Amino acid sequence: MPEAIIGVIGGSGLYQMEGMSEVEEIAIETPFGAPSDTITLGKVEGVSMAFLPRHGRGHRFSPSEVPSCANIWALKSLGVQYVISVSAVGSLREDYEPRDLVIPDQLFDRTKSRVNSFFEGGIVAHCPFADPFCPELSAILLESARALGDVTVHKGGTYVCMEGPLFSTKAESNLNRKLGFDLIGMTALPEAKLAREAELCYAVIACVTDYDCWHEAHDAVSVEMVVSNLSANVANAQRILRLAAQKLAPTREDVSCRCESALASAIMTDPVRIPQEVKEKYSLLVSKYLA
Numbered sequence: 001m002p003e004a005i006i007g008v009i010g011g012s013g014l015y016q017m018e019g020m021s022e023v024e025e026i027a028i029e030t031p032f033g034a035p036s037d038t039i040t041l042g043k044v045e046g047v048s049m050a051f052l053p054r055h056g057r058g059h060r061f062s063p064s065e066v067p068s069c070a071n072i073w074a075l076k077s078l079g080v081q082y083v084i085s086v087s088a089v090g091s092l093r094e095d096y097e098p099r100d101l102v103i104p105d106q107l108f109d110r111t112k113s114r115v116n117s118f119f120e121g122g123i124v125a126h127c128p129f130a131d132p133f134c135p136e137l138s139a140i141l142l143e144s145a146r147a148l149g150d151v152t153v154h155k156g157g158t159y160v161c162m163e164g165p166l167f168s169t170k171a172e173s174n175l176n177r178k179l180g181f182d183l184i185g186m187t188a189l190p191e192a193k194l195a196r197e198a199e200l201c202y203a204v205i206a207c208v209t210d211y212d213c214w215h216e217a218h219d220a221v222s223v224e225m226v227v228s229n230l231s232a233n234v235a236n237a238q239r240i241l242r243l244a245a246q247k248l249a250p251t252r253e254d255v256s257c258r259c260e261s262a263l264a265s266a267i268m269t270d271p272v273r274i275p276q277e278v279k280e281k282y283s284l285l286v287s288k289y290l291a
């Protein structure tokens with residue numbers, strides 16, 4: 001199986017990574033089905049990268065339909081250590097303006113019908129999730145975004161993940177603001193939870209495309225608005241990815257986050273009670289703990 005260190009999940013408007021060399025297209029099947037599309041493997045700044053468009057090429061999967069378990073599993077099976085999501089978001093605050101970038105640091109779950117854990121059917125695990133985004137990867141993305149010099153980038157913010165696919169009502173948007181949320185989107189969950197269970201560093205480059213529907217002086221969000229504001233941001237996100245790739249070490253000796261050992265004390269099920277077929281199904285995630 002080919003390998004990659006960095007996995008990029010492209011969101012709305014980002015269906016391919018420009019400037020990759022040694023490109024190879026691979027189809028992967030996982031115990032959780034097929035990912036959103038084939039994965040493009042290649043090199044960016046000499047670092048191996050796997051690119052996967054979250055909604056599929058041509059934007060075929062709604063946020064509720066994105067096969068996140070398969071997507072994260074497929075990246076893990078390629079040896080990916082860092083997963084970077086590029087995501088379109090609405091802003092819930094005046095100073096996070098359309099076309100700005102944000103590296104969020106918190107997440108609030110308002111999804112309703114998504115599979116948000118790998119673990120079921122005879123194996124139970126409870127991973128820590130107080131800090132849903134990898135602080136080290138987020139810091140590298142922030143540093144890389146700031147190095148661009150010509151983009152406004154904000155450090156931190158709470159991303160509230162709604163179910164969708166319809167956008168919010170004004171009542172919901174105003175309540176989300178009162179609750180202190182900064183950004184709204186539909187896809188960081190369950191992705192962030194699954195990445196944690198798969199012991200992958202996960203962080204988001206959030207591209208602000210609109211003020212949702214709360215702002216009296218701006219039109220309510222529409223697909224047209226999102227698409228027009230994404231065009232600039234998606235190019236900037238790719239510039240950030242190129243800079244970040246150079247900073248992400250191929251070995252993890254210097255890494256101090258705890259993403260890589262998130263399952264270390266999380267598995268509750270008595271190993272002798274885990275059926276052999278379940279151990280085999282989950283070996284990619286748990287073999288080092290159930291040896």
Ligand SMILES: CSC[C@H]1O[C@H](OP(=O)(O)O)[C@H](O)[C@@H]1O
Nearest residue numbers: 011012063087088185186187226
């Ligand atoms: C096209 S607007 C709504 C759509 O855009 C965002 O997608 P992604 O996070 O994949 O960039 C949002 O979450 C919705 O899925």
Ligand SMILES: Nc1ncnc2[nH]cnc12
Nearest residue numbers: 088089090184185212221
């Ligand atoms: N206002 C919004 N609400 C939910 N998801 C979005 N993605 C981009 N803008 C959004």
